[in-house]
Amino acid sequence: MTERVVVDLDSDMDGWQPELPALPRPTAVNNLSDALRSKGLSPGAVRTLARAAVRPDEMRRKLADPLELRVQGGTLLIVETRLWTMAVWPHPANPREYGHRLYPLSDHPSARTPLVFEPTSQQDGGPELQIRAAGPEALEERITEAKERLIRENPLFSDIAAEGVLQPLTVVPANIVHNDGSPPLTLLIAADGSSRISSAHRVVAGGKLEKHPSSYALAYDDRKFRKWISPHLRQAQRLSWNELDSGDRDILRALALPARVIVGFRPDKRSGIPFHTAVRNLIGLTHIRPPKPYGASVENEAKADAVLDALSAPLLTRPALINRIQHQWYGGTITKDKAHAARLPDHQDLRAAEIVRSILGGGRTTTLRVNSGIRALTAKLNPRREERVDIAVELILRPLRTDEAANIKIVKSWRATLQRAYLIPEISEIPGDKLLETTSEGGITLEALRDLAIEEVEQGHGHSGHLAQAQIELAIKAAFYMATSEPMALQREIYGGGDDDDDRSLTAVLRAMLSRTRGVHQAYNVIKWGRAGKPLLQTDETGNVILENGEEQFLTDKFIRETYSGQHVAIAATGIVAARQQWDRLVTSVKETQKATRKLGEIPASDGGPAHVSRDGWDSKEILVVRKLLDKVDRTLGDWGDTFDLANHLDSREDQ
Structure with a gap:
């Protein structure tokens, strides 16, 4: 089955578009079923596995030559295939829950009789677990x-809703024996990946835990099992x-x-371990002794x-955002000579700014592109902005980190800052x-960029916390x-310092x-000196270098923080500066209103359930009051926009 990622930048329909098979x-x-019987599987395992296979013919062919998976004490024989999600269940004795278990040796009344006992091996030695349950x-x-x-502690349903389950689950048949005689x-249980299958069930159930079917209902009734699959496939057709x-x-x-799917087991001659121990060893390799994280x-x-x-690949009707040379330049994989021949600048700040623009600028269009690249490795539905920033910084630092490869401490400081x-x-x-x-x-x-930024300051940009384009580019x-x-003229903030420390x-x-x-x-001079490879110095109100006892002073973090304390801008009462300050407060308030609305829409009616407002709505009278307020604001803003357009039109006619 071929899988491809389809992202529509004009809508929210970004995510994987699977090619869907028909019911077998x-x-x-x-x-x-005949092939599974020949492998010595029990009738229950044969029936359960045969109906779980998305492509039974493919699984049957692979059974003839299963793959070998080495674990401590033996070798598991496996077949890689696709299974219907509702045929697989989380491990009833999931090791992830060890920290929450109640043990019978305690005096706790709920722990005297376990609901489910630890898995053991089948007496006939087949590749199946046996689990005893009270009923x-x-x-x-x-x-x-x-x-x-699992969904509460390790929620993956948003990622699975966007990309499906990416990494294969290790699935093993488990024969359930009831103490009450049922x-x-x-x-089929997930020996690893109980979090993934639990979240996948929630997605298939339309996001509602209470709609999850009973494992017994599906296990005993093939018709009910097919009803969880066929309607969705027919609709997609x-x-x-x-x-x-969505x-x-x-x-x-x-x-x-x-x-x-585990379809066989071959213990080592000297170990003689049973099948259930081999499965437990596999879980240990996956979760208890996993490979060391990269960092x-x-x-x-x-x-x-x-x-x-992702940025260099065309997407649907959209062209690539960066070309091949830019890909190499951003990635640091091009030599300086080739970059110069391609008319790319030598200055590191220009490369840094281009990387920042390409990965962090451009609004939603860029964000969707960048997120699709991150999702290719992590399956995250909505990577955080901080993650995109970290990626941009890592690209920026590649050439510098190579030059300072031996000094990890310095590179860490640059990265964090x-x-x-x-x-x-x-x-x-x-x-x-x-x-x-x-x-x-x-x-x-660069001089024109400085002059534009000065104009933006004079217009009030930044005075109440919002920089305009030239200001942010200089920053x-x-x-x-x-x-x-x-010395570093910009360092990490200090937490927990004294009263004089700027945090x-x-x-x-x-x-x-x-x-x-x-x-x-000061920023203009920093860039000019940085490009020339000169030390960064302190400057005064007009940009001239400050001299103390006839000596130039290095620019330091302490000087920056003391000079630009954040208290220097007085609250204006009239004119464009005062209006700009109030406008930025208005924009911030509107964004907070939007955020508060979204958060209200995310509050669940119950733990793991749907959003309260999507299920029960909200008092229409209260909503009407808020909508009237928003409508007044909307009309006022529209009038101001019309006035601006009219004024600029009249000015342009007078200039003619």
């Missing part, structure tokens, strides 16, 4: 409880992918999953390459096509040199600096 024919299921209700209670806890049944609503697309992505910086490196691939500095929210408002002072044709000079470029200079975030410090004409001059 009975003949194919019967042929697979069907007890097992069902245990599975439901496990699902709820008929036995066989379930009737409608095109874009005609399906909930239907989520279900189709999660309807089937990749699996490694944050290495992970960001890998994600950075995936993001560059730039990661915090580039969290300035205004960066997302930078146009995605090009900067003002840019590497492409049509850009302005990005100056921050690069201030973070990598010696403002770097974004607040930069914003305060670029909100003053003096700060614009």
Whole structure:
């Protein structure tokens, strides 16, 4: 089955579009059953596995030559295939819940009789587990409880709704024996990946835990089992992918999953371990003794390459956002000579600003592209903005980190400083096509960029916490040199210091600096000196170098924080500055209103259930009051916009 990622940048329909199979024919299921019997599986395991296979013929062919999976004490024989999601269940005795278990040796009344006992091996030595349960209700209670806890503690349903289950689950047949004499049944359980299957069940059930079917109902009734699959497949045949609503697309992505089905076991001659121990050893390798994590910086490196691939690839009707040379330049994989031949600038701050523009600017269009690259490695539905910033910084530091490869401590300081500095929210408002002072044709000079930023300061931008385009571009470029200079002129904020310590975030410090004409001059000089490879020096109100006892003074973090304390801008009472300050407060309030609305819409009616307002709505009288207020604001803003357009039209006629 081919899988491809489809992202529609004009809508919210980003995510995987699977190619969906038809329900298997009975003949194919019967042929697979015969092949499973020949492997010595019990009748219950044969029946359960045969109907679980998405493509029975494919699984039957692979049974002839299963793969070997080595674990401590033996070798598991596995077949890689796809299974219907509703045929697989979380491990009833999931080891992830060890910390929450109640043990009979205690005096706790609920622990005297376990609902479900630890798995053992089948007496005939086949590749199946045996699990004892007090009765069907007890097992069902245990599975439901496990699902709820796993979804609460390790929620993956948003990611699975967007990309399906990416990594295969290791699935093993488990024969359930009831102490109350109820008929036995066989379930397929996830030896690893109980969190994934629990979240996948929630997606298939339309996002509602209470709609999850009973494992017993599906195990005993083939018709009910097929009803969880066939309606979705039929609907997908009737409608095109874009005609399906988002909930239907989520279900189709999660309807089937990749699996490694254990179909045999060969213990080592000297170990003699039973099958259930081999399965437990596999879980240990996966969760208790997993490979050592790469570390944050290495992970960001890998994600950075995936993001560059996403930016350089055409998407549907959209062209690539960066070309092949830019891909190499951003990634640091091109030599300086080749970069110069391609007319790319030598200055590191220009490269840093272009990377920031391409990964953090451009609004939603860029964000969707970058997220698709991150999702290719992590399956995260909505990567955080901080993650995108970390990726941009890792790309920026590649050439510098190579030069300072032996000094890890310095590189860590640069990384931490730039990661915090580039969290300035205004960066997302930078146009995605090009900067003002840019590497492409049509850009302005650094001096012109400084003059534009001074005009923005005079218009009140930044005075109440919002920088305009020239100001933020200067901040990005100056921050690069201030973070990598010696001494560092921009450092991490201090937490828990004395009363005299400045614990403002770097974004607040930069914003305060670029909100003053003096700060614009300082940033301009920082960039000019940084490009020339000269030390960064302190400047005065007009941009001249400060001398103390006839000596130039290095620019330091202490000087920056003391000079641009954030208290220098008086609240204006009249004119454009006062209006700009109040406008920025208005914009912030509207954004907070939007955020508060979204958060209200996310509050669940119950733990793990649907949103309260989507299920029960809200008092229409209360809503009407708020809508009238918003309508008044909307009309007022419209009038102001009309006045501006009219005034500018009259001015343009007078100029003619």
